[in-house]
Each structure stands twice: as C-alpha cells, then as structure tokens.
Amino acid sequence: xxxxxxxxTAGAVAALLVxxxxxxxxxxxxxxxxxxxxxxxxxxxxxxxxxxxxxxRLVDGMVWQLRLPRVLTAAAVGAGLALCGVVMQSLTRNPxxxxxxxxxxxxxxxxxxxxxxxxxxxxLPVAAFVGATAALVMTLLLAAASGRSGGVGGPxxxxxxxxxxxxxxxxxxxxxxxxxxxxKGDQYREILSWLMGSVAGATWTSVAIAGGxxxxxxxxxxxxxxxxxxxxxxxxxxxALGVPVARVRWLLLxxxxxxxxxxxxxxxSIGFVGLILPHAVRLLxxxxxxxxxxxxxxxxxxxxxxxxxxxxxxxxxxELPVGIVTAAIGAPVFAALLWRGRQA
Numbered sequence: 060x061x062x063x064x065x066x067x068t069a070g071a072v073a074a075l076l077v078x079x080x081x082x083x084x085x086x087x088x089x090x091x092x093x094x095x096x097x098x099x100x101x102x103x104x105x106x107x108x109x110x111x112x113x114x115x116r117l118v119d120g121m122v123w124q125l126r127l128p129r130v131l132t133a134a135a136v137g138a139g140l141a142l143c144g145v146v147m148q149s150l151t152r153n154p155x156x157x158x159x160x161x162x163x164x165x166x167x168x169x170x171x172x173x174x175x176x177x178x179x180x181x182x183l184p185v186a187a188f189v190g191a192t193a194a195l196v197m198t199l200l201l202a203a204a205s206g207r208s209g210g211v212g213g214p215x216x217x218x219x220x221x222x223x224x225x226x227x228x229x230x231x232x233x234x235x236x237x238x239x240x241x242x243k244g245d246q247y248r249e250i251l252s253w254l255m256g257s258v259a260g261a262t263w264t265s266v267a268i269a270g271g272x273x274x275x276x277x278x279x280x281x282x283x284x285x286x287x288x289x290x291x292x293x294x295x296x297x298x299a300l301g302v303p304v305a306r307v308r309w310l311l312l313x314x315x316x317x318x319x320x321x322x323x324x325x326x327x328s329i330g331f332v333g334l335i336l337p338h339a340v341r342l343l344x345x346x347x348x349x350x351x352x353x354x355x356x357x358x359x360x361x362x363x364x365x366x367x368x369x370x371x372x373x374x375x376x377x378e379l380p381v382g383i384v385t386a387a388i389g390a391p392v393f394a395a396l397l398w399r400g401r402q403a
Contacts, residue, residue: 064350067343071357078361079134082368083126087375090118098122132261133367133381134360135269136326141359142277143315144333145352149287150308151216157333158319161219161312162226164328166194167320168254169234171327175250176241183253184268184324191320194230198223199312219312256329256382258367265325272321277356280314284349291346329382331389332359338396 084090097114100106102123106113114122143158151160159165170190174182201222238250258265286307289297294304336359337351344350363381366388370381 064344067350067354068357071354071361075134075357075361075364078364079130082130082364083122085368085372086121086126088121090122094118095122099127128263128266129258129261129367130364132258132265132269132325133363135266135273136258136322136329137332137363137366138356138360139269139273139277139318139322140329140332140363141336141355142273142280142352143319144359145337145348145355146280146283146287146311146315147333148337149290149348150311151220152290152293153216153220154338155334156220157330158315159227159328159330159333161198161223161316162194162230163191163316163319164323165227165230165234166197167191167323168328169194169230169237171253172234172237172250175253176237176243176246180249187324187327188320190230191316191323194226195313195316195320198226199309201225252380253327255380256327256385257370257380258326259371259378261325269322269325272318273356276314276318276321280311280318281352281356283311284347284352286311287348287352327380327382329363329385331385331393332363335389335393335396336362339392342396342399 080092080095083095084092094114097106097111098119099122100109100111101113101119105111140158144156147156147158147160148154150156153160167187167190170186170188170193171183173190174180174186198219199222202219238247252259286302289300289302290304297304297307337355340351340355340358344354363385366384367381370379370384373379373384
C-alpha cells in the first residue's frame, strides 16, 4: 500500500467515526459527542474502567435505542451498496452499472409490497430478501439461456445486463399490479415510503443483519481486487492471466446479489449510492480495485449517514425518505462527473 493510499484510508476511517458520533448527536434534542460517548462506553461496559459517568435514562434511550441503530444501519447499507457498485461496474464493464442492475431492487419491491398489502409487515425483510433472490435466479437463468456469446466468460456482460433489465421491468409491473389491485388506505403511504428507501425503523436487529452481511459478504467482495483488475481489459485477457472467468463472474454476481438483497431488506431501494461513489473515489485514488473497493465502502458509509441525517432533519418534524435525498445529491454529482469525463 502506497503512502498516499494509506493516508486516504486512514482519513476515510477517521471521517466515518466522526460522522457516526456527530450524526447520532443531531436531532430535535441535540447531544454533544461527549454525551454520545458516555452512552456507548457505559453500554459496552467500559464506563467504570474509563471513569465515564453513567448517562441519564433519557439520553441513554435516545442514543442507544433510537439514533445509534439507525446511524449504524445507514453506514452498513451505504458501505455495502458502494462496494457492490464497484464490483458490478467492473464485471459488466459498464460505468452506469449499480447494485440493482440484475433486477434485485424490483424483486425486493415486489416481495415487500406483497406482504404489506396482506397486512403482515413483520415479514417485510424476509419477503424483500426472497424477492431479490428470486429476481437474481431469473436473471442468471435468462442470461445463461440466451447463449454463450461471451466466449471464455459464458454469457456476455451485455446479455447479463439485458436479462437484468427484463426481469426488473417484469417485477416492477407486477409490483404496480399488486398495489393497484390490493392496496388500501395507509398501505399506499407505507409501500411508497419503503420503495423510496428509508432506515427510519432501524433497530439493533437491522444493524445485525445489514452489518453482518457487510462483514461477511462485503469482506469477501473487498478481497477480490486483483481478480477485478484482471477483468479490466476483457474476458480474454483475464483468462490469459489464469482467471477462471465464467466461474469468477457468477460467484461475484451471486455475492453482490446476496449482499444487496440483505441490505435492501432493511432499507428499501436507495438509489445512486452504488453508482456515484465508485466514480467519485476513482477520481481520488485511480482505478486499482484493491484500494477502490475499500475506500468506496468507507466513503459510501459516511455518505449515506449524512444523507439520512438530512432526510430526518431538513423538514423537521416531517421526515423525507432517504432515497429522495440521495437522488437529489447523486443526480447533479453524477452529471458533473460525466461532464468532467467529457472534458478530459
């Protein structure tokens, strides 16, 4: 690791830690970083050892039960989506690729809408994950059935993308049909809020699911930098380097899909994180995937935490779905990146 890369990584880690502490303190009742630290240290059993006074019950409840789970869930979702975006853009050699390219978001939306209209919202995370997984299976089967025009790598990236788009449109149509046919009263608002993305209802269970998925699947994906570098010049070049192209591509696509499905089950469909963060980080550190994967995850975590903080404070006491904020920030930023690339 070069000194420059090390500095960027250390800076990104420090920025994420500061982001989490500051974001937890922001709200109708503002809290200082010292108060946040009081609660965390006490809850982790470090209070007596560090000489930290126990916090009041109200402060403890605000931090530990309400704000900290939400902030940590947002960080995990942001990190995972950015990481998946890097992998998808590399595998498909498509700069417009994002984690939802294989129809995962639409599949998850169909599963979520189905349980919401049935009035069993407790099953929403499970239904969203099952829907995303079903969309993945349909996409991979359709891509495989479309022929082996990709040569050494099986179905080409273009065919895989087209299969994902077809499945996405089918699932989106089915979601609209379910909503039109069955949704009543407040179900429309509940479904719309989920479709736009939100971590408002995050609990420590959400942290465990999203954080655990990022820790296990995200770590595995982040360790594939050398393999992704080999895909830069195409499947033939990767095969010449000894990479089993078809097997690696399918394994990485399945890993991305499982991670995205776990994240979407907790947050809904949050756009632009997996699209713009990889491009922004490339401008800072270049296209080497070993560094790009790690920094994209770190910056993605900080980005989504701040986006969610804006979502819950900018129209206080009302709250925006975080997907609206990421789109409002992401679209102009992506346009600026495209313009910069054109100028270059």
